[in-house]
Amino acid sequence: MEFYRETWVEVNLNAIGLNTKQLKAHIPDETQIMAIVKADAYGHGAYPVAFEALSSGATWLGVALLDEALSLRQKGIKAPILVLGWTRPADIAIAAEHNISLTVFQAEWIKQAREQYQSQMPVFLHIKCDTGMGRIGIRETEEMDALADAFRADPRFIVEGIFTHFATADENDPTYFNKQYQRFTTMLTQLMDRGINPNLVHCANSAAALKHPDKLFNMVRYGIAMYGLSPSEQMKSDLPFQLQQAFSLKTSLVHVKQIEAGESVSYGATFTATEPTWIGTLPIGYADGWLRRLAGHATVLVKGKRFPIVGRICMDQMMIQLDAPYPLGEEVTLIGSSGNEYVSIDEISGYLGTINYEVPCMINHRVPRLYFKNDERIAISNPIIDSASILEEKDELDKKLD
Ligand SMILES: Cc1ncc(COP(=O)(O)O)c(C=O)c1O
Structure with missing residues (x-):
């Protein structure tokens, strides 16, 4: 693979590794790191970043879309992957087949998924709680009841995790963050009261992981700071360790x-x-x-x-x-x-x-993205040429153009 233009991105994988190792040293030993590599690793390139993060202490990967998770599996990544966004219920079979965990927050979703899912393979799910982000997630105890009933009715659906997402962890004023954190701990208890007691509990993005290493449960979702960027201007002057832009x-x-x-x-x-x-x-x-x-x-x-x-x-x-x-x-x-x-x-x-x-x-x-490790170029990604080479109708097109 090469590239044929005089403009390129350089991604310093050592920086990704260093930013990950520094976080690992900053948080409690038992807290796992989920490297967030959605949106092609914030434009850096999902596969090389995932590989480097996993080599540097991350144990999970987080993406927004099932397509992104499948692309990592295609490239040989075996680590656990969570799809953080909504996935079509009809697509759980492909997720299960590739051992990809999904986010759930609607009982109706499980109902539809159960109807369409023929396999006996387990489907691993993380329940999303909306504690104040107002995006996706359950909010009410009635929704918990419905989810708990749906899980009880079908042992193929396994709750692997519970999580939430903060809206203001990067801001100086902790009031809203504290409110969300409190709400999350309450929701955790309410879910446990309904027999939902998963292995993984996670709430922290980069900002929360850097600022509150005592409030992480057992996993953090590490995005922007892994790329060497401060989660906000406000946080820049008070980072617990130096970040290196990749x-x-x-x-x-x-x-x-x-x-x-x-x-x-x-x-x-x-x-x-x-x-x-x-x-x-x-x-x-x-x-x-x-x-x-x-x-x-x-x-x-x-x-x-x-x-x-x-x-x-x-x-x-x-x-x-x-x-x-x-x-x-x-x-x-x-x-x-x-x-x-x-x-x-x-x-x-x-x-x-x-x-x-x-x-x-x-x-x-x-x-094109060029990947560097120890000042040596180790890989190139150039999707323009990649995508041209997979055009299935290429032969037919050639004939037409002849
Ligand atoms: C659900 C979820 N978790 C974690 C992250 C990572 O956040 P950050 O890049 O601020 O660390 C994001 C990013 O937007 C997200 O949407």
């Missing part, structure tokens, strides 16, 4: 020229040089996820120096202003370090008025 975004100069005073650059001719100016062209644009709104805010690094983006960002290219005629092929860093300069993901999310979670997710599959 994600860098790089490109290189594919064209360099000098324009005269009065000449303009890019759509709308919004940038006009006031003196002879060196302009570099970079093969990255908004179709890669490098959004137009970054122009006028983000700067890029060349040989450890910051240079501004000039003119509008195009679909596949953008221009920067240089201080000299740098050679073609010179590496340009959009996120990450160059010399003594550093562009953090937080800097980019600040320009976009969003959270750091969104930035690696928005750099899409058009940008």
Whole structure:
């Protein structure tokens, strides 16, 4: 597998490993780590991140979709996986076949699942409690009664875990967090009173795991901090250990020229040089996820120096202003370090008025991911070429086009 463009993401797997090991040392020995690798590991690449996290102390993986779990199984991951979102009842057979645990919070779901499920293989489930996130989960004791009845009626359905999700664990004010935590402990007791007593109980995301190592039950779901990013701006100054960002975004100069005073650059001719100016062209644009709104805010690094983006960002290219005629092929860093300069993901999310979670997710599959360990490139993922090679109707298409 190779890639044929001059723009790429570098994922430092050592950083993922270090961030995981540091959390492991921070939490009680008996608390397991579920590495959250949904959304292609927040844009980093699910398989390599899962592999590294499991090698560094994580014992579970969490994804949002059954498809994401199946993709990890296809690649040979054997560790337990939980699908955190809603799954179609009709799809439990494929989950059970691949030993994938699912989230449940509706008695009607179990009823439908029971009707459609023909196998005797056990189906492992985690009950989701809505303690204040207001997204998915049971809230009322009537729902607990209905779930408990449904489980009693069918021993193929096994409650493996109970969990909830915090809405404000990353904020300074603990009031809402405490309310959710209290509600969760009450719901746990109420579920146990109904004979539901699973092995796994988990509530903490990264923020809660970092801030409250005494409130984790026996598993944490570790997402953003595993990627080396602070769960919020508020938490940045008070992290229990240093996080190392794993994600860098790089490109290189594919064209360099000098324009005269009065000449303009890019759509709308919004940038006009006031003196002879060196302009570099970079093969990255908004179709890669490098959004137009970054122009006028983000700067890029060349040989450890910051240079501004000039003119509008195009679909596949953008221009920067240089201080000299740098050679073609010179590496340009959009996120990450160059010399003594550093562009953090937080800097980019600040320009976009969003959270750091969104930035690696928005750099899409058009940008190949290169995986580094001990400064050595160990793997490449390039879905553009991957997906072309699995086109089933390829032969027929070839014939038609001939
Ligand atoms: C249910 C659930 N658990 C855990 C996480 C991980 O959260 P974080 O990335 O803040 O650690 C998420 C992420 O959104 C989630 O939805």
